[in-house]
Amino acid sequence: MQYRQASAVTQSGQGNFPPVALEPKAASGGIGSVAATSYADYKVIRRNGAVVGFEPSKIALAMTKAFIAVRGGQGAASAAIREQVEKLTANVVAALLRRQPAGGTFHIEDIQDQVELSLMRDGAHDVARAYVLYREKRAQERAKQTAEHRPAVPALTMIENGQRVPFDLGRVRALIESACEGLAEYVAPDAIVAETIKNLYDGVPLDEVYKSAILAARALIETDPAYTYVTARLLLHTVRREVLGEEVTQAAMRERYAEYFPRFIKYGIEAELLDERLAQFDLKRLGAALDADRDLQFNYLGLQTLYDRYFLHRDGRRFELPQAFFMRVAMGLALNEIDREARAIEFYEALSSFDFMSSTPTLFNSGTRHSQLSSCYLTTVSDDLDGIFEAIKENALLAKYAGGLGNDWTPVRALGSHIKGTNGKSQGVVPFLKVVNDTAVAVNQGGKRKGAVCCYLETWHLDIEEFLELRKNTGDDRRRTHDMNTANWIPDLFMKRVMEGADWTLFSPSDVPDLHDKFGRAFEEAYLRYEEKAARGEIRLFKKVPAVQLWRKMLTMLFETGHPWITFKDACNIRSPQQHVGVIHSSNLCTEITLNTSATEIAVCNLGSVNLPAHMKPDGRGGFELDHAKLKKTIRTAMRMLDNVIDINYYAVPKARNSNLRHRPVGLGVMGFQDCLHLMRTPYASDGAVEFADRSMEAVCYYAYWASTELAEERGRYSSFAGSLWDRGILPQDTVKLLAEERGGYVEVDTSSTMDWEALRARIRQYGMRNSNCVAIAPTATISNIVGVDASIEPTFQNLFVKSNLSGEFTVVNEHLVRDLKRLGLWDEVMV
Structure with missing residues (x-):
């Protein structure tokens, strides 16, 4: 009977034997006679990544060769040996199938491990020992072949410190292998090296060499989430070079952080970026508390985000490392504590872990010198020109240092309302919202992220129908706000009218000034009174619309543009613990907090x-x-x-x-x-x-x-x-x-x-x-x-997708899914 190789094994000669995975050209008798189709739901992954059918006959034939190699050619003719091989093969197959009774994929190494275990349990220690030694020998041969077939490196030079020097492949390989430390089971350093070299050219700057390595690892993230940590570590190396001015290993950083930290604080204060009070801390104690190994927790998206937008920099150069960043934040929050160092370390531990x-x-x-630490601000806009532009100015000042904004525009009178001061007609809310939109775009939070604002309007406001269309991509662009968020502030009475199929009356707040500060039953009573006044002709500027029609338009716009968001006024106010000091007129930028606002108070959420x-x-x-x-x-x-x-x-x-x-x-x-x-x-x-x-x-x-x-x-x-x-x-x-x-x-x-x-x-x-x-x-x-x-x-969001933000595009893979697919033997190139 003749055999050909499968996976990465070689033909055996006298005294040698191949591990499991020999493919028979023909097989008969014993387990080899079982039809392959009986195992149609099972596959085997070879070492080269190829997926083939699972055939127990290959296991039987490989073990037969193993017994021949150890006990001589006569053993194959022995009925006892044939029976022993059949029994051992059955044990191996049964053990594998127990893991995945409904079908799945086995790696070639898993099968060989099981064969080894089965031989030892059966007492065939001589065969098992030879089998182990053979596997080790073949692993060494494969490693040698891999090294011999690594891509040839062209004769390149690189620019380092202004000097042209020979390209040092060993240096790059050492960096990449160190980045793969602890992840070797999931990643292939050689693949990263090969891709890195492919993108280099003669005279390439050293910085570009390291950037090429980052991009090479980044391109492999979709094949295994482990590459996101490799990419992060390569980026970390670049960050350390930029901050420290030299290459520092992970092992060296465990000592280097304590030395670097006091100099970082001093430099930041001299650059007029850090609060001078930070120098009053025991910097030696805080530096000793920094844990360099926590730098390895980051995935690529996380570290790149910090590098691009969070780390302190001067003249375009970063001078803050990840653990110094967390300690700087912790120190800033501990400034008023009695035992500042102990609290700073406590805060650092929570953040860095x-x-x-x-x-x-x-x-x-x-x-920092401008410690604007709060996330969002909620404001109410007054119904006069001074109040309107004061609110827009406040938006700009609050957004300058990264504050998000939630504006309540309900008090501003509607389109067509009478203006006593000029005896004219109001242009309504929309033109001012256009100014708010453009202000948010102009004040981009120091270049770190876009300015952001959400404007709220109550459902009874006469401008509500135009408000619903602010984010549309069609219509008069002068009455559109493409960058600003919008939200409906809906009273329960409106939803009751929707359920009843009744009409809903729209008013200008200048005619119904107290509706803005009422909620629940008090709002309902006041609203009904104003509807009666409108019916008697005492209020001239109003409009009746079917409540269902307005609700349908809200949902249509939400589906079409994602705006305005739906928020409920009465539920927020009735459940507010602060009812006794004011009314909640809106939520914040992201609608996660509801706080009362007034002409004298801008609510803040931390x-x-x-x-x-x-x-x-x-x-x-x-x-x-x-x-x-x-x-x-x-x-x-x-x-x-x-x-x-x-x-x-x-x-x-x-x-x-x-x-x-x-x-x-x-x-x-x-x-x-x-x-x-x-x-x-x-x-x-x-x-x-x-x-x-x-x-x-x-x-x-x-x-x-x-x-x-x-x-x-x-x-x-x-x-x-x-x-x-x-x-x-x-x-x-x-x-x-x-x-x-x-x-x-x-x-x-x-x-x-x-x-x-x-x-x-x-x-x-x-x-x-x-x-x-x-x-x-x-x-x-x-x-x-x-x-x-x-x-x-x-x-x-999805199991595999590309996330875009200010730092670029990032491949995101569901690590939990990949872990389970690997456990089932289903994670391979075909799956990706």
């Missing part, structure tokens, strides 16, 4: 998010569960950091300072919710996911409220606490009942709980709350990229 991440403005500006998958632990049953002890610890630190933001923050507008210090709202959120579901192997659209959402958010809220009471015990309650729902013993989950009572139903929410809420109520009665608002689920669009998890509570 990716357990918690502050919002983008905090990461941008903490520790955000940060817990990395939820970092707080999962094995449950002892092969799955994962929430680690409550770690979550409580992280949230206690996070709430302290967020509360510190309020006092340290740079306020470009006095009205924002007044509001923030008076009410002290913070918004603790989460990110990586979908990653947690992957760990628990729970579908996003399932009852299990809903249950986990309920219990995880209950825990986050409970620990956040508890931490706020601890801060109140230490620092005092917020100044407007008296009269709030907190003060009245009404917690946020209790307000669901208030909403149901106000609406007369229409609320279906699971109100069950698992935490000791009575103990928390007792603490609030005793110490009060430090913060009027504690929790807000932010979108985490950028900080989730830094950490490398799915954004917020959103599902994974």
